[in-house]
Amino acid sequence: MQDKRAVQVSIIVILTIAVVLVLYFTSTPSKDNFRPATPKTTNIQAVQPIEQRPPAIDINRSWPTQIAALARRAMSYTVIKSQLVHERRSTLLVVITSPYANGYEQFLGTAIKVARSMAISRNVAAVHVLLEPNEVLIGKGYQLADVALYTDGKGEDGQTFNGVYWQASAMQNPYSPQQLQVASLWFQHQSEYLDSHGKINESALKRYIAEQLNIPDFAVKLPQSNRLPLTIDNQPSD
Known part of the structure; x- marks a missing residue:
């Protein structure tokens, strides 16, 4: 009985040693990992004075x-x-x-x-x-x-x-309000004051507008x- 237990203990010890060895060899870093990193080179350029720099690009020239x-x-x-x-x-x-x-x-x-x-x-x-x-x-x-x-x-x-x-x-x-009234009435009613040649009878049209606005005929002028x-x-x- 004791021999059987001794065998079991021996097997457990052997397996434990095997696991430890496997873990040791698989987790040990390669020598390559300890090589020093190649130092980075920095390209340092002199900063130009403001007056020598190219002008900034205007990305919205249509909205000055x-x-x-x-x-x-x-x-x-x-x-x-x-x-x-x-x-x-x-x-x-x-x-x-x-x-x-x-x-x-x-x-x-x-x-x-x-x-x-x-x-x-x-x-x-x-x-x-x-x-x-x-x-x-x-x-x-x-x-x-x-x-x-x-x-x-x-x-x-x-x-x-x-x-x-x-x-x-x-x-x-x-x-002015009067200028707009005169112009509006002129274009609204000019077709009603055409002579036989298709031309506007301005005198008659002015009299009509003057009556509508209660102003003298000479005050009926289209605005400029x-x-x-x-x-x-x-x-x-x-």
Whole structure:
């Protein structure tokens, strides 16, 4: 009985020694692991003085500070129509009104804001925005602001890059209420005062408008549109 137990103990001891030896030899690091690492070489270059560094790339030249400042003067507006037209280049034409815009910067700012938002939302390179005084006078030449955005910097022709991103002009002051009334009545009723040759009988039309507005005939005058161009920084002016 004792011999049998002695044999069992011997087997256990032998197995234990075998396991220890296996663990020792399999976990011992290779000599290669103790080789010193190759030192890294650092390529140190002299830092150029600021005045000798190349100029930074302007990644958003179509949104200069001057234009962004005007856009912050934008007032609420209504889009009357928008359509893709093909003049010298494919352009999104947008017609808007803004009864709250009053003065040069607000006229420009409102049209500029519309141009940029339309260029982004419609994914077009050229946008032309016309700010009209009212719906009756659309297309009659009385725009309060006329703004064009060319996001590719190729200007109106769209053929080659010339650095022209914006072209803009606006009235310095709004038309007076009487001027708008006269102009609106004129274009609404001019077809009713045509002579036999198809020409407008201006005297008769003026008398009609004067009666409607209770003003003298000589006060019935169509307003003159005189928009002031905006000279934009970093862009060739006309």
